[in-house]
Amino acid sequence: MGHKLYLYPKWLRIWHFINLMLFFILIATGLSMHYSAASGWLVSSTGKAVSNVENGNFLMDFMTAVKWHNIAAIILCFNYLFYLIANSYTGNVRYYNIKEQALLKKIFIQARYYAYGMFKGEPHPFPVNEERKFNPLQKTTYFITMYVLMPLLVLSGIGLFFPELIPDKIFGLSGLLVNSLIHITVGYFLSLFMIVHIYICTLGVTPSTLFKGMINGYHEVH
């Protein structure tokens, strides 16, 4: 009996599609760089160099990984910029407003619903409507993802592109190191977000409803 709300405008769907494709590339190439080569030390415990150690590749050749990570990263930067501008310009950003009374409590209510209530057949605590596209938990997650983690990812990524921009020392540690740690950590949490995000998106009217929504723009409410 459900009706449909047009919640995902075309620009958003295009951004989102490009974004997720780039994420796949960035994660695969990022992992490849990070876990480059097989285990085992070149320097053995006696301090002798073990020659002819075959350096393996993880997923792909290192150079290939660097190249595609760079290409995808640059596109992602522009895509993100596009999102920032369009999100504000179209007013879609209002759904991300986390300045709300008793937000923490509402997040807890939503979490409880996912963990318990939904199995009991309880009604959805924050049903979707034109004014509320996201439930409080979802909203907070999207806000942190898009307005905290993504900027950090992009900035630390730019730092990796242009190492001369990074201060030599940050907190007494090598600036390169701190920057890279931020990049990897944020990249990791965004990957984690993506996995959970995809799973949560199967909790629609049917497991595929929300994905269809992200393709045709309509959110189905029952």
Next chain:
Amino acid sequence: MKAIVFILFFVLRVVVNIPDVRGQDDGSADTDSLAARYAGYEDNEKCFTCHGGTIYEFTNPESGKKMRRLMPKSRVLSKKAFYNSVHHNFSCTDCHSYEFNTFPHPSELIFEEYMNCIDCHGGDEQFAEYHFDEIQKEFEKSVHYSQEGNGFSCWKCHNPHTYVPIARRTEDITTVVKISNNMCLNCHTNEEELRLFSGAKELDVSSAHDWLPNQTLHFQSVRCIECHTQINDTVMVAHLVLPKAKAVQKCNECHSQNSILMATLYKFKAKEERRTSGFLNGIIINESYVIGANRNKKLNTLSIVIMLATLGGILIHLVLRLIFIKNTKHGT
């Protein structure tokens, strides 16, 4: 503010008796203490009178006129650098002909043959840890050795007058890298020097390494010899410079868990570190950042645990959904 600092400094000086070194000219000033410290000091002063600077003076015995001349650059030696070097205790004439003591120097001295490291340090027990003989063997196998007939020797890279074992003494890897790379670039970007040994024109080092991403960072962070030599277990710094075609070109020789940097640039530190903590990759971590080699085991394990926990949570949720919600129509 200045006054306060001055007063403080004055009080401090009186209290702890700090010598006033402000405005003091480095090596040259404190002649007495240098003389006391260095065996060859007084003998050497004669040589440094002319060779210590870029201009020398003498009186023409025929006309009685004072004459000023430029000293060719290759004949100038900084006194300070010499007395800071490992060979500071030598007299010039320990290595150079005694006949240099006369001025003008006899012209046959142009045939003087320079000694090489191995002439003194061959089989040297006192400096056994430096493995001079092994280094000599490596040098003899290196591409540089083919130019030995044209005069390529240890001196092309190591000036015996100013030599300091930088890789052992310096904590700061960046400095080691800079000094080491300058040794190579001195000739390899200098047409005159290069022509001495080969017909090659000035090499464009930069475009030869075009394939290397982030070239500047690489050049600042690692030495040329990381890729252009064959690793040697014994010696601290590999001397077997390989032909161009044999240079390391695969990124993951360095960018990997078993990075060759641990056996080259970070070798000395690696040995120290392994002795104290048994943890290897920690060394690169504090100096710089090498993608793929800086792997913090604990963080990686943690990341995998969190990832598995997340996937596990999703799996449990999925199973619960299948059990409890026969009709999956519920909506977010």
